[in-house]
Amino acid sequence: MTAETQYLPGAHPNLPPPASTIGVVGWMRANLFSNTTNTLLTIIAFYIIYLLVPPAISWTLINADFSGDSREACDSGGACWVFISVRMGQFMYGFYPAEERWRVDITFILLVALMIPMFIDSFRHKAWLGAIILFVYPVIGFYLLAGGSFGLVEVETPRWGGLSLTLIIAIVGIVGSFPIGLLLALGRRSDMPAVSAFCTGFIELWRGVPLITVLFMSSVMFPLFLPEGVNFDKLVRALVGVMLFSAAYMAETVRGGLQAIPKGQYEAAEALGLTYWKTMVFIILPQALKHVIPGIVGNFIGLFKDTTLVLIIGLFDFLGIVQAASTDPKWLGYSVEGYAFCAMVYWVFCFSMSQYSQSIERKLHTGH
Amino acid sequence: MAKEESAGPPEVTTKPWNDPKVRSIFFQVVLLILVVLAGMYIFGNTADNLERQGIATGFSFFGTTAGFGIITHLIEYNEASSYGRAFAVGLLNTLLVAFCGIIAATILGVVIGISRLSKNWMVSRMAMVYIETFRNIPLLLQIFFWYFAVLRALPQPKNSVNFLDSIFINSRGIYMPSAIYEDGFSLVLWALGIAVVAVVVMTRWAHKRQDQTGQQFHTIYYSIALLIGLPLLAFTVTGFPLSWEIPALKGFNFAGGTVIIPEFVALWLSLSIYTASFIAEIVRAGIQAVSHGQTEAAHALGIKAGPTLQLVILPQALRVIIPPLSSQFLNLTKNSSLATAIAYPELVSVFTGTVLNQTGQAVEIISVTMAVYLSISLGISAMMNWYNAKMALVER
Incomplete structure (x- = not known):
């Protein structure tokens, strides 16, 4: 039944590419195992990943402690993210008094809110907004952060700190x-x-x-x-x-x-x-x-x-x-x-x- | 008709304040006056302040006894040495860490930059992850990580990591055997010197012969043989004039041998790893800047892959690579000053830190420090400019 079909020149239907050159297998042959050196390099690369990635994941996620409020909560051997969550306020605001931290928040939220229109292509008053951000905003921001007037408690700069100071x-x-x-x-x-x-x-x-x-x-x-x-x-x-x-x-x-x-x-x-x-x-x-x-x-x-x-x-x-x-x-x-x-x-x-x-x-x- | 009017353009009379030349001179004079006034103001205030606070001026403190110890020094130094000596120790430590860092960063950066272009998907991705990770994390954080979280967390001297009973790694540093040179060792050094000269002469001769006759001479094997063989011969003939002092645990710490302090290792590692991520990108961009047609043309001429890289691609890529590479070397040297945060005794830590605290002569000390870094910068950029000019494209 498998008699060879005769085709006129040019009438042969296109054959699919060989299975080893397409799909995942083809990609791997081309990019990972194209010759001996490449195969060796791929194996070494996988070995390095095997050495680094699983221990890192198990330390940061699987064996880690996330909840608690003292170091006693950290007993599973992995990362102790409790340390971060307990100190989070300080990491963000430094020694800024806790009841005044909303002022830092507002300063940065205001900046982000003012910046958003600058990234919208159809917004047409970019020059004005830019001028406001450059000349008006710093004054507002300074009074919000430093205080000492308009009924705000003064917070001296040595108490500023953390990520907010870095951003400032x-x-x-x-x-x-x-x-x-x-x-x-x-x-x-x-x-x-x-x-x-x-x-x-x-x-x-x-x-x-x-x-x-x-x-x-x-x-x-x-x-x-x-x-x-x-x-x-x-x-x-x-x-x-x-x-x-x-x-x-x-x-x-x-x-x-x-x-x-x-x-x-x-x-x-x-x-x-x-x-x-x-x-x-x-x-x-x-x-x-x-x-x-x-x-x-x-x-x-x-x-x-x-x-x-x-x-x-x-x-x-x-x-x-x-x-x-x-x-x-x-x-x-x-x-x-x-x-x-x-x-x-x-x-x-x-x-x-x-x-x-x-x-x-x-x-x-x-x-x- | 007014025939007597001249045919030329009418005389233009410019007001002096509209004349570009006058305005230019005016602005420059104003700038000069401002600079001089600011300089005088600062100078006057500084002189007043120094007098009121009873701080000495001048550079005579360089000769005074320092009275503090420095943990690691390349030249002889003790507490009785002068501030000038302490300055030299700090400067040498800066140069040492910069030199070691530049070599390690270049090797690592070139390897990663080439890996980034590898046809192997895994290798190029891993190089990318390396680059994107390390260049986006502040250097100071990396120094802290290596110093406080890795090297300081190593075991105590009693439980050191031990290699062959001669190298010990612990939280105090890396203890290694130190060489003791006996009589006759200078002959070995002489042999090495002669070998280097011989290699240079041979390479020149080989190039000349190839230019004249087209015959190639593989200098590489002969060079290696000369560089290793000649000193080895001298070493054997003189009867092995070298012995080792092995560090040994005495009490709570090791004694004898050479120690590499953890501050140096932390700084060297973080500087190399951080700068390598920038060098890798420079190398990648440089190689990509050479068009693929160059490779194809070289192959069409029948040049093999190795010589193609060496004779066609690299000389063209280096032209693109060298200027940004030199500025990375400069950055590395300047970044070595971050050592002051972990108290590795380099220039800023010793001189701008300890010496400044003891003498209080801020103006002199900070000016000297800045001058030193400025001259290192200018020196490196002069060297790189010279090399750049040598490598530059000679247009017809």
Whole structure:
């Protein structure tokens, strides 16, 4: 019955691909076991995963303790997340008084609420809203957090701490460093030799030294610069240090974008009779900044991670407060849980920022 | 008709405040005046404050006795040494950890960057997980993790992890045998030096011969033979002038041998692991920047896979890789200053920490520290610029 069917040239029906090249088997053959070396590498990779992943899951989830209110609740041998849940308030707010913590919540909720329309494409008053966020919001936020007027109890900055302090430093640093960085970048490319030399020197000075020496400078050296009796809060000094440091990096990123703009754009603007500032604001910067958005977000991520350094000059940021809590005699021996929680929070912030930057990059990549 | 009017364009009279040249000079003078005024203000205030608080000025403190001990030092140092000596110890410790970190981070970063491009799905995914995990967690947190949660949690000296009764790992550090050089060991070093020179000469000769005749000469085997054989020969001839001092448990701690302190290990590990995740991305981007046509063209010319990578892909990829790589090396060196949080005695910890606390001369000490980091930065970037210029594309 299996007589060979004769086909006219070109009339043969398409045969399915060989079973070993499609589906899961085909994918595995192509990507995991294509030759001896690859097979060996795959086996080693699986072995490493076997060594790392099951113990990690059993420590963090299966054998872990989640409920309770003292270390006696931790007896199953795995992670003791009770440590985190008991200390959660402190990790988030530092030593901010418990009955005033709603003020911190409102400050951040207000910011998020104001920021949401900025991400909606069809919202048309972005410039106004941006101005409100940049100029009005910080004043409101400061009065909410510091208090001392409008019937709010005063909370001194040494009592601020935890994740909220980390966010405050990061946001102020980011927002403050942006305009300074822009001006420095423009100044470095200026035709006036004195301005250019000043900006270049400033940028290279900050970029050449570690942030920690800048923070030491702000905490030890800066008070000497001021006349007797005048003194700033330690937090403010640290903020200024972080801002200037980050501005130097921002300037170099923006300069990269400025250099990518063809000379014809400058010449065309000049031919239209635009002044320097009009050329910059309406022609050059909108194009240049678009080029460097990934770099700017990269700077922001770096700054967010660098905020941990303020613990060295004695501010209790998120990592600082976790570190302090893990040396508490009542909870000795649970530092790994603290670090794991801390790492997870930082990771979520940084990773989502980098994913956001990549999505913007794809959206703005108008291509040629 | 007004024939007497000149044919040229009318004379334009610019008001001085509209003349770009005048304005430029004006703004620069204003900036200069502002900078000078700010400098004078700061200088005056600082001088007043220092006088009122009774803090000495100047750099004479460099010669004063320090009076504190430093746990690990590359050069001779004790409590009677001067602050200048302490500064040198700190600086050397910074350079040591930066050097070790750069080597480890480069090796790890290149391996992971190439793994990221592997055709093997598992390997490339694992490299991706590594990169995304470690570069998104603050370095200081990683240092704390390695130091407090891993190295400090190792067993006490009495229950050390023991390798062959000569290497001991415990919470105080890694204890290893230290070498004791006897007479005649210098001959071994001389032999090594001669071997290095011989390898350089041989490589040059081989290149020259290949350029002239096209014949290849595999220098690699001869180089290895020279580099290992010659010192080994000298070592045998001089009668093995080397002995080992094995660390031994005495009381509560080990004595003898060399110790690598946990602070160094924690800092070195975290710096290498953290920076490697950035280097991996740089290496990946660099290799991807070389178009696939280059590989295909090399294969079409009959060049094998190994030489293709070595002679075609890498020289082009390195051109893209080197500038960001050098800035990662700089970052690593600057990040080594985080050691002050775990008290590894490097520059910031010793000098800006202990010495500053003892002398109170904040202005001098912080300026010197910043100057040191600035010169390291400028030095590394000058070196990298030189290398970059050497590697740069020579256009026709």
